[in-house]
Amino acid sequence: MTSSFSHIHEGCIVVGSLFNEPMRVETVRASGDGTWIVGLVGMQSERFRKVTLSAHELEGLTILEAGFTYKGDGHLLRLGLQAYSLGIAWEFDPYFGLSISRVDPLPHQLEAVYDYLLKAPRVRFLLADDAGAGKTIMGGLLIRELQLRGLAERILIVCPANLAFQWQRELKEKFDEKFLLLRGGDIRDQFGVNQWLEQKKVITSLDLAKRTEILPGLRQVNWDLIIVDEAHRMSWTPPARKTARYALGELLRDTSDHLLLLTATPHKGDPANFSLFLKLLDPDAYADVRSIREAMERRRAPFYLRRTKEAMVYFPERRPDGTWAAEKIFTKRIPNTVDFQIDGPEFDLYRDVTRFVKRQSAKAAAQGDDPRARAVGFLMSLYQRRLASSTYALRHSLENRARRLEEGLKKAQELARQAPPDLPDPEELEEMEEVERERLEELLEAITLAANADQVREEIAELRHLAQQAQAVEASNLEAKLTKLKNLLHREGFFDNPDQRLLLFTEFKDTLDYLVTKLKSWGFSVGCIHGGMKPGSRDEPGTRLYAEQQFREGAIQVLVATEAAGEGINLQVCHILFNYDIPWNPNRLEQRMGRIHRYGQRHDCLIFNFVATNTIEGKVLQRLLEKLQEIRNALDDDAVFNVVGEVLPAAHIERVLRDYYAGKLGDADLEERLLENVDESRFRAICQTALEGLASKKLNLEMLIERRARAQERRVVPETIARFLRDAAAYVPLNLRIVDNLPHTFEPTRTPPALRRHERDPDWKLPPLASKYPRCSTDRDTAEKNNLEWVTPGHPFFEAIRRHTSAKAAQAFSQGACFYSLQHASPARLDFFRARVVDGLGQVVHERLFAVELAGNSAPCLREPTLLGDFSPAEPPAELPAIAREPEPLTWLHQNALQAFLDETRAERLTEVERIAAHVELSLTELLQRADEEIGKANEDREKGIPGAD
Structure with missing residues (x-):
């Protein structure tokens, strides 16, 4: 080798401190001022760089000798090959991400991530498995x-505010991924700085991201991956009005490369809405409802996947007779209706409140679509819901409205000018965050349809009278539902068995407060979760996580919760749930059940639904529950409960009852209107398809078992990683002190600059290196039991050492090396080839390492790339054997390995592309037909002389 810059020429390979890898010289040109302009390509990264070098800098470069001399460092060459293999370990281990994650996934999770998401050249997917299926795990695996x-590198997770902390916690605990939780205050505090650009891994809330003042900053960023949890909240809401959440969905679609939407309730019973929702994945592929339905019938729906709980099983276990049996993951759900009747003063209160609500609703309906009328109509139905929940909740609302109207009456002109807040459509109202909904109710309390001050006083007097009636009912301690609750607690053994836990749901915070007080007075240890609580931590009293942890550990027996606990909280330690009030949104029932009916639950889940059978609302809800149970019994399929939201839109019950209160429906019409779509045939059809898209009804367990076994054989074991780190550290240099009493554990010294420099690599997409790492282990169990840093491929410390090793080994790669082999009787040569298949955009689709052995007169043959581990590095002989000068077997390799590699990759891609193309063709055909119809109608209108037809 030489070091004189005068020998620099096109085609030569140079190494030196200026570069972190060997560089091939492509162009050399003197600039005339004593410097040289040199174009170079990295031998490993294949990135082109043009640099201006002085004569002194050129003198510092080393030109590697052309051709293989086999004088390289054999230890370093072998270590470099191992570094390369570990960098593409996912190519030969089908579940490599699992090997370096703290998760033990289930078959349906592996199928979703490895057979669907990762098979797509660009992830654009709706994953709509039932609640409790572990969608957070699947999202984390995709990230990894x-x-x-x-x-x-740039990853954004958008979710409801109450799930943000859970995402942050699970990604850290299970995948060692550190995401920043970005809140509104963080953005305001950094005025003038676009936090979306500053951070690379962000979790934020859906309702923060949708704000008009937030969208411009978000629009400036392009993300590699966006995951949206509870994505059904971004649905387009009819009539044809785009919600702020839907507009956010369009922005996220347009600013992301990979996009994953997660939801357990994708359809919401409205096919047109579902079609618009799917356009958040691809605006062209989903022309209308008919194309989607037809695609599903033909099993050509490549963008979404849904599996019901009933299709999910554990990995099979071998039975004594040699056959395999797969146990279902989810136990049974056994719903029970707890019916009761109200009477006496309680019934009088119900009758009088209902009359008031009907009178106000009819007045609102008479004013059409006036914003004030809509506001009052919504408020009246809300009072009826509060009445069904608890007398206490109703009284608080009545008193609050009376007080707000009295305050407005003192400023009569202000009351008349009081503008109603913008009301979202009923479907969007059903998806609002609890705190946001309470804030809206507070604003609505000041809105009245009274035409003058006397009418306002009349309404206030009626509100005060109703509130006094409610207070009298409370004082009597004879509320029928509360009495029924106490009796049921006795019957189910809660008073006698303090270890038996109960999850009790209600819609309203006021009812929650009321129940907590009553339950404590009966001697129960009680906790609560509601929308006004911050996530907090397991050690911080008064927070959601603290209450959840206390319930799990048995410190509290009864957990009372609002809908804030209906999503994202895992309480499978409990198997009994009371619905103290029935949500008018049927999706909420499944979400509530999903808190206890999930992975890890070992008991059948008992669900008790409280219904007053002599109220209008109670009658229709009881009939709905009975109808669902009848259909469930007829189909013998619990999936009925999973898909109820696909039959009944979220606001269906709300709309029907509001029409009833407004006088548009009579008592006889109410049940028929409510249940018009609830029939066995419709549920049967939906349960059979369950929006599965590509998925089959049953998992391909044989394939998954075989692949898991293959992954076990090929997985990178902790001792391999530890040995690589130990050997590679010597070339940094870095001292890794071995901890004798813990397997595969070491204590590193301070991180040297030689490793820190890799943070500046153009393709570095990991967090920065720590200045010093604590005690580390490459073994997952050891790290978890001893609270150590778990170092695996993908960890910044490991990746920096791997890259440093690859750069160090570059010279050995270009020279070759000699080894002793006990397996060979005569000289042989091993040639290593890196093969990449790239797509039309230049993206690497697959990458592999091939080893070809040449030995004497024998034909070339493929060998395992790990074969060098069986050999010992040796000094080169005085004279190289003839086999060393044989030409490279590129033609043989292409015919015997590379072509098959290419064909395999092409077939994989073609299958995916053909599936997508078939769906897009179906959709575009529908779009063209619709356009033809519109053009034809426009021509007819023009011929008729209709104004504006031109």
């Missing part, structure tokens, strides 16, 4: 696998 492939 895309990062390993170098495809995801």
Whole structure:
């Protein structure tokens, strides 16, 4: 080798401190001022760089000798090959992301991530498995696998506010991924700085991201991957009005490369809405409802996947007779209706409140679509819901409205000018955050349809009278539902068995407060979760996480919760749930049950629904529950409960009852209107398809078992990683002190600059290196039991050492090395080849390492790339054997390995592309037909002379 810059020429390979890898010289040109302009390509990264070098800098470069001399460092060459293999470990371990994550996934999770998401050249997917299926785990696995492939650096997770902390916690605990939880205050505090650009891994709330003042900053950022949890909240809400959440969905679609939508309730019973929702994945592929329905019938729906709980099983276990049996993950759900009747003063209160609500609703309906009328109509139905929940909740609302109207009456002109707040459509109202909904109710309390001050005084007097009636009912301690609750607690053994836990749901915070007080007075240890609580931590009293942890550990027996606990909280330690009031949104029932009916639940889940059978609302809800149970019994399928939201839109019950209160429906019409779509045939059809898209009704367990076994054989074991780190550290240099009493554990010294420099690599997509790492282990169990840093491929410390090793080994790669082999009787040569298949955009689809052995007169043959581990590095002989000068077997390799590799990759891609193309063709055909119809109608209108037809 030489070091004189005068020998620099096109085609030569140079190394030196200026570069972190060997560089091939492509162009050399003197600039005339004593410097040289040199174009170079990295031998590993294949990135082109043009640099201006002085004569002194050129003198510092080393030109590697052309051709293989086999004088390289054999230890370093072998270590470099191992570093390369570990960098593409996901190519030969089908579940590599699992090997370096703290999760033990289930078959349906593996199928979703590895057979659907990662098979797509660009992830654009709706994953709509039932609640409790572990969608957070699947999202985390996708993040890990895309990062390993170098495809995801900037990642955004959008979810309801009450789930944000859970995402942050689970990604840290299970995948060692650190995401920033970005709140409104963080953005305001950094005025003038776009926090979306500053951070690479962000979790934020759906309702923060949708704000008009937030959208411009968000629009400036392009994300590698966006995951939206509870994505059904972004649905387009009819009539044809785009919600702020839907507009956010369009923005996220347009600013992301990979996009994953997660929801357990994708359909919401409205096919047109579902079609618009799917356009958040691809605006062209989903032309209308008919194309989607037809695609599903033909099983050509490549963008979404749904599996019901009933299709989910554990990995099979071998039975004594040699056959395999797969146990279902989810136990049974056994719903029970707890019916009761109200009477006496309680019934009088119900009758009088209902009359008041009907009178106000009819007045509102008479004013059409006036915003004030809509506001009052919504408020009246809300009072009826509060009445069904508890007398206490109703009284608080009545008193609050009376007080607000009295305050307005003192400023009569202000009351008349009081503008109603913008009301979202009923479907969007059903999806509002609890705190946001309470804030809206507070604003609505000041809105009245009274025409003058006397009418306002009349309404206030009626509100005060109703509130006094409610207070008298409370004081009597004879509320029928509360009495029924106490009796049921006795019957189910809660008073006698303090270890038996209960989850009790209600819609309203006021009812929650009321129940907590009553339950404590009966001697129960009680906790609560509601929308006004911050996530907090397991050690911070008064927070959601603290209440959840206390319930799990048995410190509290009864957990009372509002809908804030209906999503994202895992309480499978409990198997009994009371619905103290029935939500008018049927999706809420499934979400509530999903808190206890999930992975890890070992008991059948008992669900008790409280219904007053002599109220209008109670009658229709009881009939709905009975009808669902009848259909469930007829189909013998619990999936009925999973898909109820696909038959009944979220606001269906609300709309029907509001029409009833307004006088548009009579008592006889109410049940017929409510249940018009609830029939066995419709549920049967939906349960059979369950929006599965590509998925089959049953998982391909044989394939999954075989693949899991293959992954076990090929997985990178902790001792392999530890040995690599130990050997590679010597070339940094870095001292890793071995901890004798813990397997595969070491204590590193301070992180040297030689490793820190890799943070500046253009393709570095990991967090910065720590200045010093604590005690580390490559073994997952050891790290978890001893609270150590778990170092695996994908960890910044490991990746920096791997890259440093690859750069160090570059010279050995270009020279070759000699080894002793006990397996060979005569000289042989091993040639290593890196093969990449790239797509039309230049993205690497697959990458593999091939080893070809040449030995004497024998034909070339493929060998395992790990074969060098069986050999010992040796000094080169005085004279190289003839086999060393044989030409490279590129033609043989292409015919015997590379072509098959290419064909395999092409077939994989073609299958996916054909599936997508078939669906897009179906959709575009529908779009063209619709356009033809519109053009034809426009021509007819023009011929008729209709104004504006031109």
